[in-house]
Amino acid sequence: MGMTMTQKILAAHAGLDVVEAGQLIEANLDLVLGNDITSPVAIREMDQMTVDTVFDRDKIALVMDHFVPNKDIKSAQHCKCVREFAHEHHITNFFDVGEMGIEHALLPEKGLTVAGDVIIGADSHTCTYGALGAFSTGVGSTDMAAGMATGKAWFKVPSALKFVLTGKLPKWVSGKDVILYIIGKIGVDGALYKSLEFVGDGVASLSMDDRFTISNMAIEAGGKNGIFPVDEKTIAYMKEHSKKDYTIYEADADAVYEQEYTIDLSKLEPMVAFPHLPENTKGISEIGEEVTIDQSVIGSCTNGRMEDLRCAADILKGRKVKKGVRCIVIPATQEIYLQAIEEGLIKTFIEAGAVVSTPTCGPCLGGYMGILAEKERCIATTNRNFVGRMGHVDSEIYLAGPAVAAASAVTGKISSPTQL
Secondary structure, eight states: OBOOHHHHHHHHHHTOSOOOTTOEEEEEOSEEEEETTTHHHHHHHHHTSSOSSOSOGGGEEEEOOSSOSOOSHHHHHHHHHHHHHHHHTTOSEEEOTTTOBOHHHHHHHTTOOOTTOEEEESSGGGGGGGGGTOEEEEOOHHHHHHHHHHSEEEEEOOEEEEEEEESOOOTTOOHHHHHHHHHHHHOTTTTTTEEEEEESGGGGGSOHHHHHHHHHGGGGGTOSEEEOOOOHHHHHHHHHHOOSOOOOOOOOTTBOOSEEEEEEGGGOOOEEEOTTOTTOEEEGGGOOSOOBOSEEEEOHHHHOSHHHHHHHHHHHTTOOOOTTOEEEEOOSBHHHHHHHHHTTHHHHHHHHTOEEOOSSOGGGGTOSSSOBOTTOEEEESSSOOOTTTTBOTTOEEEEOOHHHHHHHHHHSBOOOGGGO
């Protein structure tokens, strides 16, 4: 019986020839990630262990991104804890104000994640790095502490769902629409503790930014991880960004999948997830009622990359954000911010009446830079629209790609770019 991509990576890191779904293994880790919210808990746990320092200072990444620059005393204390830990243990990959970015956009950009790696992070969207052909998954802070101390983690080998992608995405449709379509199809628990493996000739037409977005939201379907095969685009990205060695794993022809889905990318349209679950999706053409908005957020670890900003700028150029709508643009990293300045995108956003934030998770988790009041509605390129996720429990979040978020900012209601 053959193995999936995920199973092959886990087997190699556990020192085993073969693993199968449901098997418990202990695997060596290539990277352990934490942020300013989850790391302090892990640090306190590690302080209680009988270890002097981390297993490898080069294989820990600590990224201050949720509340940085600090928004209040509590967030400042959290970051101070992590800063002191990073200094004490000489952590190589510590990212703070001035060189920070949203962790899941920053680490691939810095070349810290490559194909064949096993990566854990105390953040649920750690599954993003599957876009590069890595096994990456979110864990709790206690597991992060154990990983930092030992360089190992326990896993139950996941079974897998296979998504065969064909065709090519139409204009204004992106990876965000692909994953929202999938979550709408299988539900928020449709891939519970399973690996989502994306294959097919349609993969080649997807950009790396599309793939990062799709892998990022595997968790919104309950997935343990999402993963793409390594192709020429993947290799080119890794060569541009990383000096690390990588290993390419391919699924066996007789690998076992619990279910297989075929998706023709050319048939997809912009998708919108209505409150209060990512599975509550509708194609833009299926929205019959007028849904007015108070705010549009373009950013997050899901959609704050260059292609997202370019897409939004294409729509906002020469147009104005509707009076009464707040449009907030958040570049995911300092490098993306700088490139957006050089390309004139920031000028476009400001002239349109949007505001541009420093790189941060910001309002996505109800942090800052765009919290919602009672009965306010927001269209967002973020990843979750749970009750109270972005502020008041009586506010509403609608998830979409950057094209719909930008178009909606112009019209003041959920709209397709084709309606402008």
